[in-house]
Structure formats: C-alpha cells, structure tokens
Amino acid sequence: MNKLVIRSITLKHKISFFLLCLSTLTVDALAADSPVAAWLFNKKGNLVKDISGNGHDGKISGKVEWIKDGKFDGALAFEGKDGWIEVKNHKDFHFPKGTDFTLACWVKITGDHAQPPMLIAKSYGHQGQKQPWYALYYANQGKQSDGDVSFFCRDAGGQSFHIAAGQKINDEKWHHVVGTRAKGTMYLYLDGVVKSEKKNADFDVGTHDGDLHMMTHANRFMNAVLDEAVVYKGKALSIGEINQLMKNGTEAFLSVSAKEKTATIWGGLKLAYQ
DSSP states (O other): OHHHHHHHHHHHHHHHHHHHHHHHHHHHHHHHHSOSEEEOOOSOSSEEOBTTSSOOOEEEESSEEEESOSSSSOEEEEESSSOEEEEOOOGGGOBOTTOOEEEEEEEEEOSOOSSOOEEEEEEEETTEEEEEEEEEESSOTTSOOSSOOEEEEEOTTOOEEEEEOSSOOOSSSEEEEEEEEETTEEEEEETTEEEEEESOOOSOBSOSSOOEEESEETTEEOEEEEEEEEEEESOOOOHHHHHHHHHHOHHHHHHHHHHHHHHHHHHHHHHHTO
C-alpha cells in the first residue's frame, strides 16, 4: 500500500514538473520568436495599434488617409507632403552588438520622390540623425531616389553599412521589403528574394534615444501606401519565414509560428520523460 502511495506521489510530482517546464519553455520560446512590434493598420484613428502586446502604438501626424484595400485588409496612404508615424523610443528597438533583428513591411509607391525618405527608421526623424541608427530606405546604393530600395545601418562613429536591392519598386504595385541582421551580416530581401548582403555589420544600432519613424526622413515624406510593418529583436527571419509572412500575412504567420513552436516543445518534453 505504502509503495503505491509513494509511486502515486512521485508520478504527481513528475507531472507537475513536466507541466511547469512546458509552460515556462513555451512562454520563453514564444517570446523569443515573437515580434517586439507589429502594426497592421486595419483601423481608422490617430493611433496605429501595435498587436504584439508590447504597447508600441504609433502616432499619426500630417495628412494620412486610411484605406480599405491594403495588401491585407486596411492600410495607410501617404501623399508625400507631411504625413508620418512616430513610435516612442524603447529598448525593444535598441539592437546592441551581437543582436539579430528584422524589419519588414509592405509598400506600394504611388508617386515620385525628389529626395529619398525612409520606410522605417530608428533615430533618424525630423530633428536629424542620432547615431547609431538603422532604416529601410527608399533609395539606391548611391542614396538617390530612383525607385530602388535599400537597408541602411550607421554605427556610432558615422560609418555607413548600406545595401540596395538594385530593383525599382515604383510601379504602383505591392512589394514586401525586409532587412535583417543575422550573426553580424545584413541581408536585404525584396518580395521574398535575397537581393543583397553585407558582412561585418555587427555593432550597436538604434541604441540612441531617438524615436522610431515610418514614412519620413528629416523633412522628406513618402508618397506611398504602407501595410503590415513588423520589428523583431533577437531574431533574423529566415528566407522561408519571410516567404510565409509575405504569403499569409502577419496575423496568420504569427498564429502558425506559435502553434508550431508549442508542438515542438511538447514533443521534446514528452521524449525526455519517456
């Protein structure tokens, strides 16, 4: 009888420990694989809601129109005059040396640009640059506005690390633009394809107290429609993940990623206890 009681208690302890491990690992793993900010632009208003749960809502300034026919549901249309989005500075947007990260968005160019603005930029707003900064930039390799798009990081000493797609996107069609840093190498993806890369780019970026802005650069403004902007800290999306994000949209991609991660952890713990 005593042996049965002991075995029952031991089994209960193992189950409790198993469930504790599962919940802890699941939360930690999902946090590591989740974006620090994601804006879908699906609702009207003066604020753009961050669906990540981290509270990084953005403030809309200037003339910006909400439209129904974005790439996925609603989107924001900018007229190239004075419209932009500002998200307050936060450590979630600081990427110290050794930190992988991802910037991604959908954009449809709807007009000309005499000077190149930025799609997403940290610490380079209307007050000028605050080094070190990073950006998805509507400019070519020579930093000129010709319809090309690029990924730009500048370190605290002012050295530039800049890679362009070498492909124009000013065709009034939707394009998916992604910049990542993985183990010190920068990658620029356009519509799910790697267009350029640059090694030895492992340094602090975005660590100044400047805010994060979308669709502006100093006194320059995008003439375009923006949809589904996403920022990851500590994770550089793979080309497979980028294509899933591009195909399925942010909400569906995040839902599938969470389910797959939970299933993987559950399977691993079951094997450990067999």
